[in-house]
Amino acid sequence: MRLMMKTTVLLGLLTLPVAAGAAGTCEENFKTSGDPRNGAAFSTSVTIPGLSVRSALGQMQKIALDDKFEIGNEDIRDKDGTLTILQKSTFTNRGFLIYIDANADGQVGINSRLNRDQVAKPEDIRMGMCSMLGRLKTGPEGEAIANAAREKTGVEKVQSYKAHDLAKELARAVNSELAKRGEGAVDLNRVYAKYLNKRFRIDGQVARKGEPSTLFPNLPLEIEWITTGIKGLLGGKEDAFMQRARPIIICELQQEQREYFDSLRIEDWATLSGKVTSFEGNVMTLENCRPDA
Known part of the structure; x- marks a missing residue:
């Protein structure tokens, strides 16, 4: 039986400027839900024609490392895939999980949920998520970034x-x-x-x-x-x-x-x-x- 893992995200590391081009779609798709006392949930997505699942998730590994996250695991299936990344715990805050999903239609999404009683401004979350998605590249450039990232993270190594x-x-x-x-x-x-x-x-x-x-x-x-x-x-x-x-x-x-x-x-x-x-x-x-x- 496959374990279903709770999805969460750290805010402080997700506040870089939003890249041009994908920001509008990302911001339009941004959603928030849930009672903050239980941990508010956030999600958004972009669609980038021509972006493969492997390229998207490989690039997101580099983006995650650049933003000081830790790589958890990658699961690529026939027509979609999921990358799990982590932010390390500190003395005062437990770490978080982040799920990044991609499919064969070029859609890439981030789903997150805060820890119970943790407070954050939705606009900060939106900016951070769209920053990450806004750095994705298509074509040979994106494929090269993805391949280099996988080699560095070793997610496919035995x-x-x-x-x-x-x-x-x-x-x-x-x-x-x-x-x-x-x-x-x-x-x-x-x-x-x-x-x-x-x-x-x-x-x-x-x-x-x-x-x-x-x-x-x-x-x-x-x-x-x-x-x-x-x-x-x-x-x-x-x-x-x-x-x-x-x-x-x-x-x-x-x-x-x-x-x-x-x-x-x-x-x-x-x-x-x-x-x-x-x-x-x-x-x-x-x-x-x-x-x-």
């Missing part, structure tokens, strides 16, 4: 981890989010945004194997990784309870990988590559996992 190292990294990130102070509720989606829709190569040992029931025999096969590792200077093995204390990492394999799946025993070593598609509770799931050749 990241390699030991299973226990990835679980410990996730646990540290979650604990850090839970410990932060300031306005806004705790939102673990700010942590998960850095992992969703990215590809990982995970090496480790099998903790559990799961098969679909006879009622749904074509559902994916599951492998859960052992997330305990070595501790201390003497290299002792971590206690077994840490397997449940840390985030759980599961790789789903398609039925075509049945022979490989059946060959694995509990505690066997394996290296699998897949795409993170969901977080449910403390479970991170990667889909379409395949063994390294």
